[in-house]
Amino acid sequence: METLEAIATRRSVRAYEEGKQLTKEQLDAILKAFLEAPTARNRQEIRAIVMQDAAEINALNDAFMTYNRNSGRPFARGNTFHYNAPTFIILVAPRDFSYSEIDAGIAVENMALAATSLGLGNVIIGCLGQFFMREDGAAWRAKLGIAPEEMFVIGLAVGTQKGEAKKPTEKDGRVTFYKG
Numbered sequence: 001m002e003t004l005e006a007i008a009t010r011r012s013v014r015a016y017e018e019g020k021q022l023t024k025e026q027l028d029a030i031l032k033a034f035l036e037a038p039t040a041r042n043r044q045e046i047r048a049i050v051m052q053d054a055a056e057i058n059a060l061n062d063a064f065m066t067y068n069r070n071s072g073r074p075f076a077r078g079n080t081f082h083y084n085a086p087t088f089i090i091l092v093a094p095r096d097f098s099y100s101e102i103d104a105g106i107a108v109e110n111m112a113l114a115a116t117s118l119g120l121g122n123v124i125i126g127c128l129g130q131f132f133m134r135e136d137g138a139a140w141r142a143k144l145g146i147a148p149e150e151m152f153v154i155g156l157a158v159g160t161q162k163g164e165a166k167k168p169t170e171k172d173g174r175v176t177f178y179k180g
């Protein structure tokens, strides 16, 4: 798929064929897209943590849902943060670097476009941020090997798309031309 076509057709996919895991080639291609993403000052310090064990992803989801309930802000998007996608990739980055979030944003879009061009559904997931930052997420930070000087920035859920994903309406007026 051409780059512009992948950009135009990528959609946030929120329903997946359950149990249909990515092939090794598909995962490798997505991770290559992550590794090839540019990073500010070429620091290359953002890391990807790949989760493919359904029981582990579900356990993380349970901890996240418990956190939401306890914090009085029930999760508004259904029962899972990952919509039962079989693969969830977490990007972590140094807390003390001002470009960490931008680096991770660029890298996650690289992965999303790679997944799209392979015909895979995907959705960028930021909703775990507060959970990972708080005490409630400490056990999972340790479990996933997220160091104290690192932070969760963003995640990507990937799998085989089930059903259609609708393109949202584009707001007008977001581009202006400065003519001096």
Ligand SMILES: Cc1cc2nc3c(=O)[nH]c(=O)nc-3n(C[C@H](O)[C@H](O)[C@H](O)COP(=O)(O)O)c2cc1C
Pocket: 010, 011, 012, 013, 014, 077, 123, 124, 125, 126, 127, 128, 154, 166, 167, 168
């Ligand atoms: C930084 C970021 C965080 C996001 N976090 C979530 C999320 O936690 N859950 C979710 O369902 N979608 C999430 N999304 C997807 C957006 O809701 C989606 O991109 C937007 O509605 C536009 O739809 P589209 O991706 O189909 O163009 C996130 C997107 C971005 C860029």
